[in-house]
Amino acid sequence: MSVVLSTAPLSISDRADFWQDAVSRTFVPLDVDLHEDEPATATIVTRRVGFMQVSTVTAGPQTVARNPRMIARDGKETVTLTLMHRGIAERSQDGRDAIVNPGQFSLSDSRRPFNKVLRQAFSLTSFHFPRSALGVSDLELQAVTATPYGEDEPFSALLAGHLKRLDGSADSVAPTQADRLAAVTCDLLACLIQERHGRMTPQEPAAMQAMLLRIKEYIVRNLANPDLSLVEIASAHQLSLRYLHKLFETEGVTAARWIQQQRLERCRKELARTTSHAPTVAMVAHSWGFASASHFSRVFRITYGLSPREYQATARRHSR
Template identity: 80%
Template sequence: MSVVLSTAPLSASERADSWQDAVSRALVPLDVVLHEDASAAGTIVSRQVGFMRVTTVTAGPQTVTRSPRTIAKGGKETLALTLLHRGIAERSQDGRNAVVHPGQFSLSDSRRPFSESLRQAFSLTSFQFPRSALGVTDLELQAVTATSFGEDEALSALLAGHLKRLDRSAGSVPAAQADRLATVTCDLLACLIQERQGRMTPQEPAAVQAMLLRVKEYILRHLADPGLSLAAIASAHHMSLRYLHKLFESEGVTAARWIQQQRLECCRKELARPTSHAPTVAMVAQSWGFANSSHFSRVFRHAYGISPREYQAAARGRLG
């Protein structure tokens, strides 16, 4: 569900205070200075994708600051990956400054002061997630805040493309799939950060890891398609089946098994979801790409030690 905030119904004189409150509630507590005498209307659209908050902001010229005073006000400790659509942003944090252009993205950490100046009308999307979701050290993180990333390198181009697709589909991502797409986003960012720090191991060079993440993203977007096959995945990425299998060797699981695990987890979440009309086991299995409900029941029991029907009944019993 999208949450939409707009200052359009307010007079120009009322917009400044209202806008600061709206921005601080949608993102983190911030000081906002508007750079127009008659403030333009602004809109904020927020959507939840698993543990990640996706917020699109469209407004007139302004500067936002995360000062020690606003940090003291609290708010969740989050990282924000900001993709700029329109305008030019000047971002500062950790003693570094970056100019961000449309199509580029940058990273900020709410635990430390930062500022962002937008001197013309702009539109951006912020992807916010907990610090704990990113498996990098604080030193690695501080080395890339207020850095402009674009499509001039393989990994940053891959992440930029993923962010654009996620931004377009954030409002319609199935709940059972949302956490995995959020995890893919964090994995891609961690991969990019570690590449910048030179920590990619010889066994997992950046290009290989980036391709694996790209394949996983593709699988997750097509997980509900019963026609999803290894051949189709390989063809979509212009690779051989042999290379596809090799990509998953580092995961300690075959590609087919990884797909099955993702489908099973989506089904498990679907079966446990509180609804007034519980879907049948067959409906859940079919909605996540299992063509045969008997086969689904067998692999579900093998994975979770309980049949899907028993799991659904137990979950609804706990909710009741």
């Protein structure tokens, strides 16, 4: 269900204060300075996709800033990915300045000051999620804020295409698939961040790195399929099994082990959720592609040191 905030019903004199409050409540506390003496109509349409918030903003020229006082006051740890549709954004954070054009996206981290100047009417979509969902280091994240990403490189083009499709279908995502889709988005973004920070093997040709990222995206999208096999993955990308194994050797892990790690991590996150109706271990295992609940329990204990039930019970106790 969408939540719409609009200045359309308000008088010209009331729009600035309303917009300041609307922007801060939708994202994080921000200073908003409108560049128009008579502010044009502005709207924010917000949808939830699992733990991710998707907000489309259409407004007139303005400057948006987050300062140390606001950071100290609210302490929110969120990351916002902003995809520009119309207009140009001038972004600043972590000592960098960037121009973000339509079709490009950029990142900001709520834990440090940032500034965004929009000198003309604009339209954008922001994907807003908890910092903890990314699973990247602070150093990696700081290296990629206030940087424009578009479709001129394989990695960012892959994510840009995913974001555009998600933006167009956010309203129709089934609740049962929402968290999974949010997790896939975070995983793809984490891959981009880590690649840009140089975590992927620098000696490998760019084509191999691009292929590996496409394969990872395919795997993440199909984790719930218990019949997902290395033969299918190789065939879908017109590769030999031998070449598929060679690609994952650059990661220091086998393809099968990487798939198992992804499934285990998603199961762990799902077991840790403190909802009123906690899913059973078998339900969690099957929802992420484990054909056998007993096999899942065995590898979960080996990986995390607790059985799935013990882990789930511990998470619920900590929550209370």
